[in-house]
Amino acid sequence: MRSSVLAPLLSLLLTAGGHVTGEEVDKKPNFVLMMVDDLGIGDIGCYGNDTIRSPNIDRLASEGVKLTQHIAAAPLCSPSRAAFMTGRYAIRSGMVSTGRVQVLLFLGGSGGLPPSETTFAKRLQQQGYTTGLIGKWHLGLNCEHRGDHCHHPNQHGFSYFYGLPFTLFNDCVPGEGSDVLVNLQHSLYNLTLLLGLGLFTMVCVRVLGLYQVSLWLLVLFFLLSVAAAAVWIVPFKFLQTWNCIIMRNQDVVEQPMTVETLPQRLLAEAQNFIKRNADHPFLLLFSLAHIHTPLFKSPAFAGRSRHGRYGDNLEEVDWIIGKVTETVDSLNLSNNTLMYFTSDHGGHLEDSDSLIGQKGGWNGKYKGGKAMGGWEGGIRVPGIFRWPGRLTAGKVVDEPTSLMDLYPTLKYLAKDTKPDRHSDGFNLMPLLEGKVARSEHTFMFHYCGAYMNAARWHPPDSGSIFKVHFFTPNFSPLGAGGCYNTKVCFCHGEYVTQHRPPLLFDLYHDPSESHPLMPDTEPRYAEILEQISRAVERHEQTLEQKETSNDSASSTETVRVQNQMTWDRILWRPWLQPCCGTFPFCGCKENATHFKGFGFRMWRFGHGAEIRPATQPHRDNFSTSRKQSPVSPKGFKPRNLNMGAERSHRLGNRR
C-alpha cells in the first residue's frame, strides 16, 4: 500500500523542474533523432567553433547533455548507419568491404541491410511505437527484383518513410561532377572511344581498298563498341535518374528529385510526422541530407556564413533543427521527448575545389576525417541529448560513447525487455542521468571497411583513454593530412602502413594523436598493448559465432552473414532499379501542393514557418502488401583549430 503511494510521488520528485503530469510519467517517451550527413565536430559552436552560427544546436546542448567522446562505428555512410540502426558493428551485418568501395553506389544494386537484421525501429514498433524515417536511408533497397524492397525502411521497422532511399551526392545536380567510380567511368569512356576509332579506321581502310578487312571483323567491332558504350553510358550517364529519387513508403514519388526544394520538404515531413503522432509514442529519425555534397544552395542562406557554401548549409541545418525543436515544444511534448543530434561520421577533409573552396566539414583538433576509420577525425561526432525534466541541463559527459548505444538506450526507455542478440552498444541513460560516472565502453573497436583499424581502452583505474592504431592511411600528397590524390583514404594494401607494434596514443593528453607513446615514455606500454590485444581477440571470437536469423533469441535457425559490399551486389542491375513509369523511361515529379504556404515562400532565415496540415493523407502504419580534382591542402583555411588538450572540453564551451 505504502509503495503504491510512494511510487507516483517518487516519479514526480524525479521529474522536478519540469512540468510532467502523472499521466505523462507513465507514458512511454517519444524519440526525435536527428542525424546530419558528414558533419564535422569542429563546425558546431558548443564543440568549440566560434565562426559558424549554430544557436539552435547549441541550445539543445545547453538544455541537455553534451557528449564529447561520441564515436561512430564506421567512418562512412552505409556502414556507420548500419551499426547505428542495429546497435552492432557493421561487420556483423556484412555492411563492410575489403576493397575500395565501402558504401552502396547504386539503388539498383542488391546489397543492403539484410532482412535478417533488427533495427531499433523494429524493436520500438513491437512496443507499440509509430516509427518514421524522414530523409536519407542509404542502406539498400531491392534484393532480387524491382519492388521486392527487401532492404527498404518499411521492412526494417519504419512504419512511415519519406525521403531518399539512396543519398544526396554530386551526381544529383548536373555540373557538380560525379562521385561514382570515376576511374572506371574514364576507363570505359576511353575503351568506347578506342573501339569506335578502330571501327572507323577499319571502315575507311575497307572503303578505300587499302586492305581486305573482313565484314565479320567490322560487325564484331561494331557490337563491341555498342556494348562498351552501353556499359558506360546507361549506368553512369543516368545516375541522376537512377539514384536521386524520393520515395514515400513503397512509392517513387519523384525521379530525379528536385534538390532545390528538398530541405523544405524534408522539414515539413518531419514536422507533420510529429504533429500527426503527438498523442501516442513515436520515434522519428530525421536523417538530414545536408552537409553532404553537392551542398544545397538555398537562397535564404546563401552567403550568410563566413565559410562559404559549407557554412551556409550548416547554418540552414541549425535553423531546421530549431524548427523541429519548436514543433516539439509547441505541442508540449518536450518533457516526454528525448531529442538527439549527431552526425554519421566525421567531415570530408578532401572535398574541396578551386571554385567553391572547402566543401567538406572540419573536425577541429582531431586528425583525419571521413573514410578514415582509425583517426579520431573520421569517427568522433557531435552527440547531444535533450530531455527537459529528465536530463540535467548543461551536463557534459566526457566518457566514451557510441552511436551504437542508441539501440539499447531506446529499448530501455521503451521498456523493451524481450531477449535480443549480442549488442555492441550500452544503455546510455545511467551515464546521461549521472547515475554512473563511467562508461561501459571499456574497449571500443574502430573499423575501416572490414579491417580493424584501431582500438581504444579506457582503463577502469585511470582517466586516460589509450588508443592503438594497427595501421594508418598513407596520406597523399605525403604529409597532407588527407588522401587528396584519391579523394578518400582506403583501408587496404598499398594505401595503408601497417604498424607492428601498433601506434599508441593517450587521447586524454593528446587528442590530436600527434605524439605516439613509447615504452620509455609510457610505463604501462606493454600492459596496454596486451590488454587491447586480448580485448580484440575476445571481440573477434564474438564475430565467429553464427547469428540468429531474426530478432527472436528463441529461434534456432541460423544464417551466415553475407557480405553486402561485394562488386556483384554493388554494381547496377537494371532489373533492380526503382522506377516511376515504364523502365527505362523513369520520371515523375511530386505534387508539392501540400508543401505550399510553408517552405517555398516562408523559407527565410530567422522567421517562423507555420505549417498547414498535409492535405494528402499519410499512412504511418504501413502495410507490407505492395501497391506495385583535388585541391592542395595549402589552400585550406581551417575554421577553428581548437588545438587544446582533450581536457579542454572539461572547461566547457569556448564561446
Ligand SMILES: [Ca+2]
Ligand atoms: Ca555520411
